[in-house]
Amino acid sequence: MKILGKSASILGKILISALLILIFVVPFYWMILTAVKTLGEVVQFPPKFWTDAIQWHNFKDAFDAIDFLHYTKNSLVITAGTLLGQALFILPASYAFARYDFKGKKLLFSIVLLTMMIPGQLIFLPVFVMYVKLGLLNSYISLIIPFAANGLAIFMLRQTFMQVPDSILEAARLDNAGEFKIIYSIMLPMAVPTISTLALFTFITSWNSYFFPLAWTTTDAVRTLPVGIQQLQSSLGLNPQVVMAGVVLMVVPILVIFVIARKQIIKAFTYMGIK
Amino acid sequence: MERSVRLKPRNGERTGWSMARPYILVLPAIAILAVFYIYPIFYNVYLSFHSWNMRGSMKFIGLQNYLELFKSADFRQIIMNTLVYMLMNVSLTVVLAIALAMFLRKSTLISRFIQTLSFTPNIISLVSISMIWSWLMTADESGLFNYVLSFLGLGPFGWLSDKHLALFSLVLVAIWKSVGLNALIITSSLGSIPDYLYEAARLDNASKSATFFSITLKMISPTLFFLILMNIISSFEVFETINVMTQGGPDNATNTLVFSIYKQGFEYYRIGYASAMAVILMIMIGLITVFYFKALEKNVHYR
Numbered sequence: 001m002k003i004l005g006k007s008a009s010i011l012g013k014i015l016i017s018a019l020l021i022l023i024f025v026v027p028f029y030w031m032i033l034t035a036v037k038t039l040g041e042v043v044q045f046p047p048k049f050w051t052d053a054i055q056w057h058n059f060k061d062a063f064d065a066i067d068f069l070h071y072t073k074n075s076l077v078i079t080a081g082t083l084l085g086q087a088l089f090i091l092p093a094s095y096a097f098a099r100y101d102f103k104g105k106k107l108l109f110s111i112v113l114l115t116m117m118i119p120g121q122l123i124f125l126p127v128f129v130m131y132v133k134l135g136l137l138n139s140y141i142s143l144i145i146p147f148a149a150n151g152l153a154i155f156m157l158r159q160t161f162m163q164v165p166d167s168i169l170e171a172a173r174l175d176n177a178g179e180f181k182i183i184y185s186i187m188l189p190m191a192v193p194t195i196s197t198l199a200l201f202t203f204i205t206s207w208n209s210y211f212f213p214l215a216w217t218t219t220d221a222v223r224t225l226p227v228g229i230q231q232l233q234s235s236l237g238l239n240p241q242v243v244m245a246g247v248v249l250m251v252v253p254i255l256v257i258f259v260i261a262r263k264q265i266i267k268a269f270t271y272m273g274i275k
Numbered sequence: 276m277e278r279s280v281r282l283k284p285r286n287g288e289r290t291g292w293s294m295a296r297p298y299i300l301v302l303p304a305i306a307i308l309a310v311f312y313i314y315p316i317f318y319n320v321y322l323s324f325h326s327w328n329m330r331g332s333m334k335f336i337g338l339q340n341y342l343e344l345f346k347s348a349d350f351r352q353i354i355m356n357t358l359v360y361m362l363m364n365v366s367l368t369v370v371l372a373i374a375l376a377m378f379l380r381k382s383t384l385i386s387r388f389i390q391t392l393s394f395t396p397n398i399i400s401l402v403s404i405s406m407i408w409s410w411l412m413t414a415d416e417s418g419l420f421n422y423v424l425s426f427l428g429l430g431p432f433g434w435l436s437d438k439h440l441a442l443f444s445l446v447l448v449a450i451w452k453s454v455g456l457n458a459l460i461i462t463s464s465l466g467s468i469p470d471y472l473y474e475a476a477r478l479d480n481a482s483k484s485a486t487f488f489s490i491t492l493k494m495i496s497p498t499l500f501f502l503i504l505m506n507i508i509s510s511f512e513v514f515e516t517i518n519v520m521t522q523g524g525p526d527n528a529t530n531t532l533v534f535s536i537y538k539q540g541f542e543y544y545r546i547g548y549a550s551a552m553a554v555i556l557m558i559m560i561g562l563i564t565v566f567y568f569k570a571l572e573k574n575v576h577y578r
Binding site: 013016017020021023024025026027028030031034042043044045046047088089090092093095096097100102105108111112114115117118119120121122123124125126127128129130132145146148149151154204207208209210211214215226227229230233240243244247250251254255258262265266269270 | 294296297298299300301303304305307308309311312313315316318319322329375378385388389391392393394395396397398399400401402403404406407408409410411416417419422451455456459460463508511512514515518519533536537540541546549550553556557560564
């Protein structure tokens, strides 16, 4: 009886595992399969679960249907700009919050904590109006600067800088190392894991960014790849194979990065909570 | 300037540079946060008392935007949709994430594989996910879901075209995207439950369900509490799936707050009216956050 129960529970586990794998693999499989089918195969009934001839030209069709390179360039500029901006603004601020005492520190840090609680979806409308008034609509700057500082990132980096043991700093000071030498040779190296975690998170969210590039623009000038790809759907809705080919082109680079840096990416997202 | 950098400032010694340095390092970042996150909150409230179509000058109209909102049947439905979406999404995501985390608790090759697999949707843009799922949920026979379900004698369902089903379909997409990450966070919390608690339960001959409820769930409750807050806030923020998959339809059935703020503001240029809705969203998120921290404080005190 017991052996029977045990093998039943093993069988149950295998079945559930198989079901879970299906749930997470099938959408991706269907995306790729649709992207390489002909239109005839896409609409035929019953649907085919494989294809005999891979239609590579679907990718070229998707590439030609929208200004793919333009959107890719915008995504790259905005992603790189955001990373650079964060290095310029977040690193110094979190270092100062961790290592200096100064008047008003508590008040300034409470601003940091407060902004951790404010989701972007609350401020997209007033910021849009600000951009209209300042004439900043459809500029790279408008999609970079708001994300060049981030309350949660400052908070986390500050924690990291605070954890550097005082004894190491004392030793460096006794060696007459200057402040900048201390920062470059001790502080930054010790913060590398946190910095790369934050950078990975920023890279992925910025590359995938859709809401703000859509809301804060009125022309295609600085719109990102996700916004461009979505236009495939409205212009080519009757050609799902081309639409899916476009989605594949956008998803595959990020999946490749995931395969390479799987552990760090999972850590980054678990750290940053759900966003 | 240069000299005082090299000179190690002694205790009590105050050079101009060493006094100014922290501010120079901190203020640029603080300026961004203040300009793009704090100020807009107030500006938003200001806008909500005005009427403006992005051309000409703003007109102060007092509470009229709010009065119009409260009279509008559409707005009542938008609030209902937002709340129903949130309740479905939060409860299902958290319950399924607990189940998934328990199932994957023993670290084996296959459980680590499923863990990674279920995490994957998190790194892909929600737009791509929405486009893939609109295709899977196609209402006619070529839609994969309807085809597969037809073997079980079910359907066909109008996943996105049936007004009683569409909101739930969007919840399904949200769950598919985030259940893996939720489970991962729960798994790391499960790992920190000390073994002696389970040994004590075994010695007491506690049943499996009693062990689960009075040890496992209790020990991970701070994590669950945090996840519930995060899921509530991310439910309120839902936009991408709606914009790509349903456009708020059919018949307003999937029109939620953020989507409708976007529509009113960016398509009909009713800035003041949209701002009034944003103020209401802000109050909802604010109340829930305050409630969370109050409850957290209380818990810490009584422990």
